[in-house]
Amino acid sequence: MSLETQDSTEQNSGLRHLIDVQDSRQSAAQQGQAEWLTHLQSGDRAAAEKLVDQYYQRIYLYMRQLGHNRQASEDLTQEVFMKAWYHLGQLRNGSTLSGWLFRIAHNVSCQHWRRRGRREAAVGEGIELRAEDNMGQEIREDRVAYTEQLERLQLAVEGLSLKLRQTIVLHYLQGFPISAAARVAGIREGTFKSRLNQALEALRRKTDTYQGS
Numbered sequence: 001m002s003l004e005t006q007d008s009t010e011q012n013s014g015l016r017h018l019i020d021v022q023d024s025r026q027s028a029a030q031q032g033q034a035e036w037l038t039h040l041q042s043g044d045r046a047a048a049e050k051l052v053d054q055y056y057q058r059i060y061l062y063m064r065q066l067g068h069n070r071q072a073s074e075d076l077t078q079e080v081f082m083k084a085w086y087h088l089g090q091l092r093n094g095s096t097l098s099g100w101l102f103r104i105a106h107n108v109s110c111q112h113w114r115r116r117g118r119r120e121a122a123v124g125e126g127i128e129l130r131a132e133d134n135m136g137q138e139i140r141e142d143r144v145a146y147t148e149q150l151e152r153l154q155l156a157v158e159g160l161s162l163k164l165r166q167t168i169v170l171h172y173l174q175g176f177p178i179s180a181a182a183r184v185a186g187i188r189e190g191t192f193k194s195r196l197n198q199a200l201e202a203l204r205r206k207t208d209t210y211q212g213s
Contacts, residue, residue, distance in 0.1 A: 037091060052081055055098070058174070059105050065169045066109050067158070076112055080105045102174070102184045106166070113162065156206035164199035167192060 039047035059080050063073035083104050091100050157168060170181035182192035 037097070048085065051084070051097070055101055059101065062102065062105055062169065062174060063109060065173055066165065067162070068109065068112070072112070076108050080108050083108065099180050099184060103186070106184050106186065152207055156203045159206055160199055160202055164195055164202060167196040168199050168203070171196060
């Protein structure tokens with residue numbers, strides 16, 4: 001066997017090993033979620049506490065990012081988990097807990113806006129764009145510039161319409177793939193992509209204006 005053929009064989013073997021490891025981890029994660037769901041649907045208190053512990057801060061931050069003030073965000077987050085608890089039977093195997101929970105949160109937020117309009121929007125509070133806790137050393141050393149950039153982005157996102165803001169929040173701030181984000185928002189994937197493009201163009205124009213001022 002030539003050296004080149006041996007290297008190719010070793011590379012293929014290594015790739016197959018990586019794929020096997022990834023498949024194993026994915027299978028274990030799916031099995032773990034299925035077991036968790038079973039415990040949730042049986043009324044297991046420990047499983048419910050785990051759900052709250054794992055997702056409370058994300059749901060609260062999602063509400064803040066959508067423009068709700070702090071008090072409303074706390075109230076709506078609690079409402080989300082109450083609705084989730086009473087509708088666990090609607091969650092089917094194959095669905096992700098995060099996508100299902102954020103879909104409930106999306107509906108709770110929309111219902112709140114319809115009831116209250118935008119009167120309780122976070123005036124003077126600003127939405128929360130959480131910075132990564134493990135930000136790089138260069139960013140930490142240039143914190144003033146980083147903070148200014150974050151503030152400009154925050155102002156730009158706040159100025160978006162709710163529908164456009166939702167796409168930025170779901171895809172970029174909460175990290176959902178476009179297909180999953182579209183399901184959370186309850187719209188077609190093509191519609192989500194269109195809104196996302198509109199949002200990005202609006203942000204570009206806004207940030208250009210801030211930089212030029």
